[in-house]
Amino acid sequence: MHDHAPDTRPATLHARIRAEVEARILSGELKPGDRLPTETEMMARYSCSRMTVNKAMASLAATGLIIRNRRAGTSVARPKMHAGVLTIPDIRANIEARGARYGYQAVLDELRPPCCVHLGSEGHHLGQSRFVRSIHHADDSPVLIEDRHIFLDAVPGAAEADFRTEPPGPWLLGHVPWTEAEHRIAAIAADPLTARCLEISIGMPCLLVERRTWRGEETLTIAKQVFRGDAFDLTARFGPSS
Amino acid sequence: MHDHAPDTRPATLHARIRAEVEARILSGELKPGDRLPTETEMMARYSCSRMTVNKAMASLAATGLIIRNRRAGTSVARPKMHAGVLTIPDIRANIEARGARYGYQAVLDELRPPCCVHLGSEGHHLGQSRFVRSIHHADDSPVLIEDRHIFLDAVPGAAEADFRTEPPGPWLLGHVPWTEAEHRIAAIAADPLTARCLEISIGMPCLLVERRTWRGEETLTIAKQVFRGDAFDLTARFGPSS
DNA sequence: CGAGAGTTTTCATCTATACATTATTGGTCG
């Protein structure tokens, strides 16, 4: 795979323009706040139509690299926040990627009556839910304990799903589209119950991931996952988001 | 905030089309795998040109909501992975958002000779770096200890920066554009040094964030941040990325 | 000299069209 001519790879014109401008920004040649040429100028520069330039610039603007204003021209955005694409892979894939055998066991599966949670100032009503507590193993040693609520109003199909062999996470991913999710990641000490399930001593550090998923206004599921701190970590890779 | 007329807000046509299709997918009306109308059909449906439809659909495809294939048509993507935009806010902002007073103190600032790290199979050379160890406080109680290497080859301006009052993180954000970053998040037990710095007991759970940032092939900085587990957590919000 | 109105520049969007690309489909021929 020896790339003989590694220059300007993207086949399409707007992708090439985009890549070139992006490179000039990321290399530091164009600093934050700098104004870059008008569409008409670039149109001459690349000898193409304005629509093509526009497509490239719109794409850069969509990723937040540049700021476009009518009349005021286009300028390089100042790097604001550390933001990017985080991918949280499946636990199963993660375990198997490390060469271990994945095991899953549901230890509790019951219906929970409707309840209210208090989020900040306003109470939020949540309907009847199916509650599944499961333990995930890597090579017979427990790695993760997961408490999951699935709200049956929002996900009616979940009432019939069989979670004895298939974890609810993947099932939900495959069956239910979601629009928003929120994660809270924290380090906690293992409480007695957790310690017993994960076969560690009380007080050992664990990684807590609380995940809440919505579709529109409706809460689909809430999951609390507690990982053995010494057996798991999350990695997030950031890039200029394609 | 009673939205009186909540219909199709986006002003521009392609944004309206996009929003409409997106809504139909997210509401569950269109399920994963379903095929949606061809561009020509939608062009008649919205009585606009195909380019406009194309723009809307291309945008949806870019966010991964739909899959487009030539000849085979467009279909709703099956929700693959939990991926989205993660925002890691500034520590300072985070602390001040909770009403606490932010404090910063550099406890070590020295030059480190070039070194090699071993990443997987290949060794990677890293040039001379400036090493800054700092402690961040919330209301006079230490919350975070940060070990940061800044590689002077890649960031020459860092040699003269004054990190006694300004933390290196924000300084870097404001001065250096980056192209890629990788984070590793884990729960660890406080070692003796960490425990002493954070004024907690040895073994208490802490949240570890290792962050490595590149520009192109060049490593800009490596940061190891250890947060008091009981005083800090990360939150990530996911959405259909605009 | 200053404020406001008008003009110009520049980006934003939409339309219509043309051609390229590619996977499916179906037909033909061995």
Place this chain on the structure above:
DNA sequence: CGACCAATAATGTATAGATGAAAACTCTCG
């Protein structure tokens, strides 16, 4: 009956032109 090939239908890319909107500039008038 199966393998290959051509027609076809869908998306992908690019062009040119028209229209609109908003901000900055300029000019005039008080």
